[in-house]
Amino acid sequence: MPYVFYPPGVKVIAVRMTLEGKSRDVIRKALGFQISNQSFNRWRELYKQTRRFIQNPEEYEHLGRPRTLSSEDCTFMLQLVRNEPGLFLDEIREKLYDATGTLLSVESVHENLVNNLSITLKKAETLNSQKCLLKKYRYVAQMSFYPANYLVFTDESAICDRALLRTHARSPCGTPAARYIVRQNPERFGILPAISINGIIALTVRVDTYTGIKFEHFLKWLLLPRMNKYPGPNSVLVCDNARYIEAICDEFGVLVIYLPPYCPELNPIELCFANLKSHLRRTQALSVTTQPEWLICRACVKVMTACLCRKLYRHCGYLVPSLNRPTTPRPC
Known part of the structure:
Protein backbone atom coordinates (compact mmCIF):
# COMPACT_ATOMS: atom_id res chain seq x y z
CA MET A 1 0.00 0.00 0.00
CA PRO A 2 1.43 3.42 -0.86
CA TYR A 3 2.31 5.97 1.79
CA VAL A 4 -0.68 7.92 3.09
CA PHE A 5 -0.44 10.93 5.33
CA TYR A 6 -2.73 10.93 8.39
CA PRO A 7 -3.14 14.01 10.56
CA PRO A 8 -1.89 13.62 14.15
CA GLY A 9 -5.41 14.01 15.50
CA VAL A 10 -6.60 11.00 13.47
CA LYS A 11 -3.85 8.85 14.96
CA VAL A 12 -4.75 9.88 18.51
CA ILE A 13 -8.47 9.20 18.07
CA ALA A 14 -7.82 5.90 16.26
CA VAL A 15 -5.60 4.55 19.06
CA ARG A 16 -8.01 5.67 21.80
CA MET A 17 -10.99 4.06 20.06
CA THR A 18 -8.95 0.88 19.62
CA LEU A 19 -8.18 0.79 23.35
CA GLU A 20 -11.89 1.28 24.06
CA GLY A 21 -12.63 -1.87 22.08
CA LYS A 22 -14.10 -0.31 18.94
CA SER A 23 -13.78 -2.34 15.77
CA ARG A 24 -11.54 -1.09 13.01
CA ASP A 25 -14.40 -0.78 10.56
CA VAL A 26 -16.27 1.46 12.99
CA ILE A 27 -13.16 3.58 13.44
CA ARG A 28 -12.65 3.91 9.68
CA LYS A 29 -16.27 4.93 9.19
CA ALA A 30 -16.19 7.42 12.07
CA LEU A 31 -12.95 9.09 10.98
CA GLY A 32 -13.56 8.96 7.22
CA PHE A 33 -10.15 7.41 6.47
CA GLN A 34 -9.41 4.00 4.98
CA ILE A 35 -6.72 3.18 7.53
CA SER A 36 -4.77 0.01 6.83
CA ASN A 37 -4.29 -2.74 9.37
CA GLN A 38 -0.53 -2.15 9.32
CA SER A 39 -1.10 1.44 10.41
CA PHE A 40 -3.38 0.35 13.27
CA ASN A 41 -0.78 -2.16 14.47
CA ARG A 42 2.10 0.28 14.17
CA TRP A 43 0.32 3.08 16.07
CA ARG A 44 -0.80 0.75 18.86
CA GLU A 45 2.67 -0.77 19.23
CA LEU A 46 4.18 2.72 19.39
CA TYR A 47 1.73 3.66 22.14
CA LYS A 48 2.55 0.53 24.15
CA GLN A 49 6.30 1.16 23.98
CA THR A 50 6.48 4.94 24.39
CA ARG A 51 3.04 6.01 25.62
CA ARG A 52 2.99 8.43 22.69
CA PHE A 53 0.79 8.52 19.65
CA ILE A 54 3.33 10.17 17.33
CA GLN A 55 6.96 9.15 17.00
CA ASN A 56 9.67 11.71 17.75
CA PRO A 57 11.19 12.90 14.43
CA GLU A 58 14.69 12.64 15.92
CA GLU A 59 14.16 8.88 16.30
CA TYR A 60 13.25 8.29 12.66
CA GLU A 61 15.45 5.89 10.77
CA HIS A 62 17.44 7.72 8.10
CA LEU A 63 16.96 6.11 4.72
CA GLY A 64 19.58 6.00 2.01
CA ARG A 65 23.34 6.38 2.22
CA PRO A 66 24.52 8.14 5.40
CA ARG A 67 26.20 11.51 4.99
CA THR A 68 29.96 11.59 5.01
CA LEU A 69 30.12 14.87 6.96
CA SER A 70 28.87 15.49 10.44
CA SER A 71 27.22 18.73 11.49
CA GLU A 72 30.55 19.90 12.96
CA ASP A 73 32.30 19.17 9.65
CA CYS A 74 29.64 21.13 7.73
CA THR A 75 29.95 24.08 10.09
CA PHE A 76 33.73 24.07 9.68
CA MET A 77 33.50 23.98 5.88
CA LEU A 78 30.99 26.83 5.81
CA GLN A 79 33.22 28.99 8.00
CA LEU A 80 36.28 28.02 5.95
CA VAL A 81 34.67 29.00 2.65
CA ARG A 82 33.37 32.23 4.19
CA ASN A 83 36.86 33.22 5.35
CA GLU A 84 38.77 31.96 2.28
CA PRO A 85 36.38 31.70 -0.69
CA GLY A 86 39.17 31.21 -3.22
CA LEU A 87 40.46 27.87 -1.91
CA PHE A 88 40.89 24.93 -4.29
CA LEU A 89 39.16 21.64 -3.52
CA ASP A 90 42.37 19.90 -2.46
CA GLU A 91 43.14 22.77 -0.08
CA ILE A 92 39.68 22.49 1.49
CA ARG A 93 40.25 18.75 1.81
CA GLU A 94 43.58 19.23 3.63
CA LYS A 95 42.24 21.88 6.01
CA LEU A 96 39.19 19.73 6.81
CA TYR A 97 41.42 16.76 7.63
CA ASP A 98 43.77 18.85 9.78
CA ALA A 99 40.89 20.38 11.76
CA THR A 100 38.42 17.50 12.16
CA GLY A 101 40.25 14.34 11.09
CA THR A 102 37.69 13.65 8.33
CA LEU A 103 39.39 12.48 5.14
CA LEU A 104 37.46 12.82 1.89
CA SER A 105 38.29 12.58 -1.77
CA VAL A 106 38.31 15.72 -3.88
CA GLU A 107 35.13 14.52 -5.60
CA SER A 108 33.39 14.05 -2.25
CA VAL A 109 34.40 17.55 -1.15
CA HIS A 110 32.86 18.98 -4.32
CA GLU A 111 29.70 16.89 -3.93
CA ASN A 112 29.19 17.97 -0.32
CA LEU A 113 29.79 21.63 -1.14
CA VAL A 114 27.26 21.66 -3.98
CA ASN A 115 24.56 19.22 -2.84
CA ASN A 116 24.62 19.53 0.95
CA LEU A 117 25.91 23.06 1.60
CA SER A 118 24.62 24.80 -1.59
CA ILE A 119 28.04 26.35 -2.28
CA THR A 120 29.00 26.67 -5.95
CA LEU A 121 32.02 27.97 -7.83
CA LYS A 122 31.52 31.27 -9.65
CA LYS A 123 33.57 34.15 -11.00
CA ALA A 124 34.67 36.28 -8.07
CA GLU A 125 34.00 39.99 -7.89
CA THR A 126 37.14 42.02 -7.21
CA LEU A 127 36.80 44.21 -4.13
CA ASN A 128 39.35 46.60 -2.68
CA SER A 129 40.23 46.18 0.98
CA GLN A 130 40.62 49.98 1.31
CA LYS A 131 36.96 50.58 0.49
CA CYS A 132 35.36 52.54 3.33
CA ARG A 166 36.18 38.07 -28.16
CA THR A 167 36.90 35.71 -25.29
CA HIS A 168 35.03 32.67 -26.67
CA ALA A 169 35.09 30.91 -30.04
CA ARG A 170 33.70 27.73 -31.58
CA SER A 171 35.57 24.73 -32.96
CA PRO A 172 34.94 21.01 -33.57
CA CYS A 173 34.67 18.87 -30.48
CA GLY A 174 38.09 17.92 -29.12
CA THR A 175 39.99 20.69 -30.93
CA PRO A 176 41.08 24.06 -29.48
CA ALA A 177 39.45 27.30 -30.58
CA ALA A 178 41.72 30.09 -31.80
CA ARG A 179 41.40 33.84 -32.14
CA TYR A 180 43.68 36.04 -34.21
CA ILE A 181 45.24 39.41 -33.49
CA VAL A 182 44.92 41.70 -36.48
CA ARG A 183 47.12 44.51 -35.15
CA GLN A 184 50.32 43.37 -33.50
Whole structure:
Protein backbone atom coordinates (compact mmCIF):
# COMPACT_ATOMS: atom_id res chain seq x y z
CA MET A 1 0.00 0.00 0.00
CA PRO A 2 1.43 3.42 -0.86
CA TYR A 3 2.31 5.97 1.79
CA VAL A 4 -0.68 7.92 3.09
CA PHE A 5 -0.44 10.93 5.33
CA TYR A 6 -2.73 10.93 8.39
CA PRO A 7 -3.14 14.01 10.56
CA PRO A 8 -1.89 13.62 14.15
CA GLY A 9 -5.41 14.01 15.50
CA VAL A 10 -6.60 11.00 13.47
CA LYS A 11 -3.85 8.85 14.96
CA VAL A 12 -4.75 9.88 18.51
CA ILE A 13 -8.47 9.20 18.07
CA ALA A 14 -7.82 5.90 16.26
CA VAL A 15 -5.60 4.55 19.06
CA ARG A 16 -8.01 5.67 21.80
CA MET A 17 -10.99 4.06 20.06
CA THR A 18 -8.95 0.88 19.62
CA LEU A 19 -8.18 0.79 23.35
CA GLU A 20 -11.89 1.28 24.06
CA GLY A 21 -12.63 -1.87 22.08
CA LYS A 22 -14.10 -0.31 18.94
CA SER A 23 -13.78 -2.34 15.77
CA ARG A 24 -11.54 -1.09 13.01
CA ASP A 25 -14.40 -0.78 10.56
CA VAL A 26 -16.27 1.46 12.99
CA ILE A 27 -13.16 3.58 13.44
CA ARG A 28 -12.65 3.91 9.68
CA LYS A 29 -16.27 4.93 9.19
CA ALA A 30 -16.19 7.42 12.07
CA LEU A 31 -12.95 9.09 10.98
CA GLY A 32 -13.56 8.96 7.22
CA PHE A 33 -10.15 7.41 6.47
CA GLN A 34 -9.41 4.00 4.98
CA ILE A 35 -6.72 3.18 7.53
CA SER A 36 -4.77 0.01 6.83
CA ASN A 37 -4.29 -2.74 9.37
CA GLN A 38 -0.53 -2.15 9.32
CA SER A 39 -1.10 1.44 10.41
CA PHE A 40 -3.38 0.35 13.27
CA ASN A 41 -0.78 -2.16 14.47
CA ARG A 42 2.10 0.28 14.17
CA TRP A 43 0.32 3.08 16.07
CA ARG A 44 -0.80 0.75 18.86
CA GLU A 45 2.67 -0.77 19.23
CA LEU A 46 4.18 2.72 19.39
CA TYR A 47 1.73 3.66 22.14
CA LYS A 48 2.55 0.53 24.15
CA GLN A 49 6.30 1.16 23.98
CA THR A 50 6.48 4.94 24.39
CA ARG A 51 3.04 6.01 25.62
CA ARG A 52 2.99 8.43 22.69
CA PHE A 53 0.79 8.52 19.65
CA ILE A 54 3.33 10.17 17.33
CA GLN A 55 6.96 9.15 17.00
CA ASN A 56 9.67 11.71 17.75
CA PRO A 57 11.19 12.90 14.43
CA GLU A 58 14.69 12.64 15.92
CA GLU A 59 14.16 8.88 16.30
CA TYR A 60 13.25 8.29 12.66
CA GLU A 61 15.45 5.89 10.77
CA HIS A 62 17.44 7.72 8.10
CA LEU A 63 16.96 6.11 4.72
CA GLY A 64 19.58 6.00 2.01
CA ARG A 65 23.34 6.38 2.22
CA PRO A 66 24.52 8.14 5.40
CA ARG A 67 26.20 11.51 4.99
CA THR A 68 29.96 11.59 5.01
CA LEU A 69 30.12 14.87 6.96
CA SER A 70 28.87 15.49 10.44
CA SER A 71 27.22 18.73 11.49
CA GLU A 72 30.55 19.90 12.96
CA ASP A 73 32.30 19.17 9.65
CA CYS A 74 29.64 21.13 7.73
CA THR A 75 29.95 24.08 10.09
CA PHE A 76 33.73 24.07 9.68
CA MET A 77 33.50 23.98 5.88
CA LEU A 78 30.99 26.83 5.81
CA GLN A 79 33.22 28.99 8.00
CA LEU A 80 36.28 28.02 5.95
CA VAL A 81 34.67 29.00 2.65
CA ARG A 82 33.37 32.23 4.19
CA ASN A 83 36.86 33.22 5.35
CA GLU A 84 38.77 31.96 2.28
CA PRO A 85 36.38 31.70 -0.69
CA GLY A 86 39.17 31.21 -3.22
CA LEU A 87 40.46 27.87 -1.91
CA PHE A 88 40.89 24.93 -4.29
CA LEU A 89 39.16 21.64 -3.52
CA ASP A 90 42.37 19.90 -2.46
CA GLU A 91 43.14 22.77 -0.08
CA ILE A 92 39.68 22.49 1.49
CA ARG A 93 40.25 18.75 1.81
CA GLU A 94 43.58 19.23 3.63
CA LYS A 95 42.24 21.88 6.01
CA LEU A 96 39.19 19.73 6.81
CA TYR A 97 41.42 16.76 7.63
CA ASP A 98 43.77 18.85 9.78
CA ALA A 99 40.89 20.38 11.76
CA THR A 100 38.42 17.50 12.16
CA GLY A 101 40.25 14.34 11.09
CA THR A 102 37.69 13.65 8.33
CA LEU A 103 39.39 12.48 5.14
CA LEU A 104 37.46 12.82 1.89
CA SER A 105 38.29 12.58 -1.77
CA VAL A 106 38.31 15.72 -3.88
CA GLU A 107 35.13 14.52 -5.60
CA SER A 108 33.39 14.05 -2.25
CA VAL A 109 34.40 17.55 -1.15
CA HIS A 110 32.86 18.98 -4.32
CA GLU A 111 29.70 16.89 -3.93
CA ASN A 112 29.19 17.97 -0.32
CA LEU A 113 29.79 21.63 -1.14
CA VAL A 114 27.26 21.66 -3.98
CA ASN A 115 24.56 19.22 -2.84
CA ASN A 116 24.62 19.53 0.95
CA LEU A 117 25.91 23.06 1.60
CA SER A 118 24.62 24.80 -1.59
CA ILE A 119 28.04 26.35 -2.28
CA THR A 120 29.00 26.67 -5.95
CA LEU A 121 32.02 27.97 -7.83
CA LYS A 122 31.52 31.27 -9.65
CA LYS A 123 33.57 34.15 -11.00
CA ALA A 124 34.67 36.28 -8.07
CA GLU A 125 34.00 39.99 -7.89
CA THR A 126 37.14 42.02 -7.21
CA LEU A 127 36.80 44.21 -4.13
CA ASN A 128 39.35 46.60 -2.68
CA SER A 129 40.23 46.18 0.98
CA GLN A 130 40.62 49.98 1.31
CA LYS A 131 36.96 50.58 0.49
CA CYS A 132 35.36 52.54 3.33
CA LEU A 133 31.67 51.83 3.90
CA LEU A 134 31.38 54.84 6.18
CA LYS A 135 32.37 57.19 3.36
CA LYS A 136 30.10 55.35 0.95
CA TYR A 137 26.99 55.66 3.11
CA ARG A 138 27.84 59.26 3.95
CA TYR A 139 27.94 59.98 0.21
CA VAL A 140 24.63 58.15 -0.33
CA ALA A 141 23.00 60.25 2.40
CA GLN A 142 24.42 63.44 0.88
CA MET A 143 23.20 62.64 -2.65
CA SER A 144 19.65 62.01 -1.45
CA PHE A 145 19.12 65.81 -1.56
CA TYR A 146 20.08 66.29 -5.22
CA PRO A 147 17.72 65.48 -8.13
CA ALA A 148 19.21 63.32 -10.85
CA ASN A 149 18.93 66.06 -13.48
CA TYR A 150 21.35 68.18 -11.41
CA LEU A 151 24.12 65.58 -11.62
CA VAL A 152 26.84 65.32 -14.25
CA PHE A 153 29.35 62.44 -14.03
CA THR A 154 32.75 62.35 -15.67
CA ASP A 155 35.61 59.88 -15.63
CA GLU A 156 38.24 58.52 -17.99
CA SER A 157 38.76 55.05 -19.38
CA ALA A 158 41.19 53.32 -21.71
CA ILE A 159 40.36 51.35 -24.84
CA CYS A 160 42.77 48.97 -26.56
CA ASP A 161 42.03 46.78 -29.56
CA ARG A 162 43.73 43.74 -28.06
CA ALA A 163 41.65 43.94 -24.88
CA LEU A 164 38.46 43.90 -26.97
CA LEU A 165 39.04 40.50 -28.57
CA ARG A 166 36.18 38.07 -28.16
CA THR A 167 36.90 35.71 -25.29
CA HIS A 168 35.03 32.67 -26.67
CA ALA A 169 35.09 30.91 -30.04
CA ARG A 170 33.70 27.73 -31.58
CA SER A 171 35.57 24.73 -32.96
CA PRO A 172 34.94 21.01 -33.57
CA CYS A 173 34.67 18.87 -30.48
CA GLY A 174 38.09 17.92 -29.12
CA THR A 175 39.99 20.69 -30.93
CA PRO A 176 41.08 24.06 -29.48
CA ALA A 177 39.45 27.30 -30.58
CA ALA A 178 41.72 30.09 -31.80
CA ARG A 179 41.40 33.84 -32.14
CA TYR A 180 43.68 36.04 -34.21
CA ILE A 181 45.24 39.41 -33.49
CA VAL A 182 44.92 41.70 -36.48
CA ARG A 183 47.12 44.51 -35.15
CA GLN A 184 50.32 43.37 -33.50
CA ASN A 185 50.96 46.68 -31.69
CA PRO A 186 47.56 48.30 -31.20
CA GLU A 187 47.32 51.83 -29.93
CA ARG A 188 45.86 52.66 -26.55
CA PHE A 189 43.14 55.30 -26.60
CA GLY A 190 41.95 57.39 -23.71
CA ILE A 191 38.28 58.33 -23.57
CA LEU A 192 36.94 61.13 -21.37
CA PRO A 193 33.17 61.66 -21.53
CA ALA A 194 30.72 63.49 -19.29
CA ILE A 195 27.12 62.32 -19.01
CA SER A 196 23.92 63.67 -17.57
CA ILE A 197 20.52 62.07 -17.26
CA ASN A 198 19.89 63.15 -20.87
CA GLY A 199 23.01 61.54 -22.35
CA ILE A 200 26.46 62.80 -23.32
CA ILE A 201 27.33 66.44 -22.59
CA ALA A 202 31.00 66.47 -23.56
CA LEU A 203 33.38 63.93 -25.05
CA THR A 204 37.01 63.76 -26.08
CA VAL A 205 39.14 60.86 -27.33
CA ARG A 206 42.90 60.86 -27.74
CA VAL A 207 45.84 58.50 -28.05
CA ASP A 208 47.39 57.68 -24.68
CA THR A 209 45.94 58.50 -21.27
CA TYR A 210 44.84 61.79 -19.72
CA THR A 211 46.98 63.74 -17.28
CA GLY A 212 45.86 66.31 -14.74
CA ILE A 213 46.58 69.20 -17.11
CA LYS A 214 44.62 67.59 -19.94
CA PHE A 215 41.69 66.86 -17.63
CA GLU A 216 41.73 70.47 -16.47
CA HIS A 217 41.71 71.61 -20.09
CA PHE A 218 38.73 69.34 -20.78
CA LEU A 219 36.79 70.85 -17.89
CA LYS A 220 37.59 74.48 -18.71
CA TRP A 221 36.93 74.43 -22.46
CA LEU A 222 34.53 71.54 -23.10
CA LEU A 223 32.47 70.51 -20.07
CA LEU A 224 31.96 73.45 -17.71
CA PRO A 225 30.77 75.92 -20.42
CA ARG A 226 27.94 73.47 -21.15
CA MET A 227 26.87 73.21 -17.50
CA ASN A 228 24.74 75.62 -15.48
CA LYS A 229 25.23 77.46 -12.23
CA TYR A 230 24.09 75.75 -9.07
CA PRO A 231 21.25 75.22 -8.29
CA GLY A 232 19.75 74.04 -11.54
CA PRO A 233 19.91 71.23 -14.08
CA ASN A 234 23.44 70.03 -14.89
CA SER A 235 24.94 72.12 -12.10
CA VAL A 236 26.62 69.46 -9.90
CA LEU A 237 29.80 67.79 -11.13
CA VAL A 238 30.44 64.34 -9.62
CA CYS A 239 33.90 62.87 -10.18
CA ASP A 240 36.83 61.20 -8.48
CA ASN A 241 38.83 63.11 -5.91
CA ALA A 242 40.73 65.88 -7.71
CA ARG A 243 41.04 68.94 -5.48
CA TYR A 244 42.76 71.07 -8.11
CA ILE A 245 39.52 71.43 -10.14
CA GLU A 246 37.59 73.20 -7.38
CA ALA A 247 38.87 76.66 -8.37
CA ILE A 248 37.85 76.16 -12.02
CA CYS A 249 34.38 74.93 -11.04
CA ASP A 250 33.92 77.91 -8.70
CA GLU A 251 34.54 80.27 -11.62
CA PHE A 252 31.62 78.69 -13.49
CA GLY A 253 29.40 78.41 -10.41
CA VAL A 254 29.35 74.62 -10.55
CA LEU A 255 29.20 72.54 -7.37
CA VAL A 256 31.73 69.69 -7.09
CA ILE A 257 31.05 66.45 -5.21
CA TYR A 258 33.66 63.72 -4.98
CA LEU A 259 32.84 60.03 -5.22
CA PRO A 260 33.91 57.81 -2.30
CA PRO A 261 37.06 55.81 -3.09
CA TYR A 262 36.70 52.37 -4.67
CA CYS A 263 32.93 52.62 -5.21
CA PRO A 264 32.36 52.20 -8.97
CA GLU A 265 28.85 50.94 -8.29
CA LEU A 266 27.87 54.55 -7.49
CA ASN A 267 29.15 55.96 -10.78
CA PRO A 268 26.81 55.35 -13.75
CA ILE A 269 29.53 56.28 -16.24
CA GLU A 270 31.43 53.13 -15.25
CA LEU A 271 28.48 51.08 -16.49
CA CYS A 272 28.46 53.20 -19.66
CA PHE A 273 32.07 52.17 -20.24
CA ALA A 274 31.11 48.52 -19.84
CA ASN A 275 28.33 48.88 -22.43
CA LEU A 276 30.67 50.74 -24.78
CA LYS A 277 33.37 48.07 -24.63
CA SER A 278 30.78 45.34 -25.07
CA HIS A 279 29.56 47.11 -28.21
CA LEU A 280 33.10 47.46 -29.60
CA ARG A 281 33.87 43.83 -28.77
CA ARG A 282 30.77 42.74 -30.63
CA THR A 283 31.38 44.82 -33.75
CA GLN A 284 35.21 44.41 -33.83
CA ALA A 285 35.28 47.69 -35.71
CA LEU A 286 38.58 48.86 -34.20
CA SER A 287 40.42 46.02 -35.92
CA VAL A 288 39.76 47.33 -39.43
CA THR A 289 39.16 51.06 -39.11
CA THR A 290 41.64 53.72 -40.17
CA GLN A 291 40.02 56.41 -38.01
CA PRO A 292 39.76 54.87 -34.52
CA GLU A 293 39.15 58.17 -32.68
CA TRP A 294 36.15 59.01 -34.84
CA LEU A 295 34.82 55.46 -34.54
CA ILE A 296 35.05 55.53 -30.74
CA CYS A 297 33.24 58.87 -30.63
CA ARG A 298 30.48 57.51 -32.85
CA ALA A 299 30.18 54.40 -30.67
CA CYS A 300 29.89 56.56 -27.55
CA VAL A 301 27.06 58.59 -29.04
CA LYS A 302 25.31 55.39 -30.13
CA VAL A 303 25.65 53.60 -26.78
CA MET A 304 25.41 56.36 -24.15
CA THR A 305 21.89 57.46 -24.98
CA ALA A 306 19.48 59.34 -22.75
CA CYS A 307 17.48 56.15 -22.22
CA LEU A 308 20.54 54.23 -21.03
CA CYS A 309 21.76 57.07 -18.78
CA ARG A 310 18.36 57.36 -17.13
CA LYS A 311 18.32 53.63 -16.40
CA LEU A 312 21.87 53.67 -15.03
CA TYR A 313 21.15 56.68 -12.82
CA ARG A 314 18.21 54.83 -11.35
CA HIS A 315 20.27 51.63 -11.03
CA CYS A 316 22.92 53.49 -9.02
CA GLY A 317 20.29 54.81 -6.62
CA TYR A 318 19.89 58.44 -7.67
CA LEU A 319 16.60 60.37 -7.61
CA VAL A 320 15.33 59.85 -11.14
CA PRO A 321 11.85 61.26 -11.80
CA SER A 322 9.36 59.01 -13.50
CA LEU A 323 8.41 59.79 -17.08
CA ASN A 324 4.83 60.93 -17.48
CA ARG A 325 4.05 59.34 -20.80
CA PRO A 326 0.73 60.33 -22.38
CA THR A 327 -1.69 57.47 -22.49
CA THR A 328 -3.72 56.93 -25.65
CA PRO A 329 -7.42 56.24 -25.10
CA ARG A 330 -8.47 52.70 -25.76
CA PRO A 331 -10.97 52.12 -28.56
CA CYS A 332 -14.47 51.37 -27.41
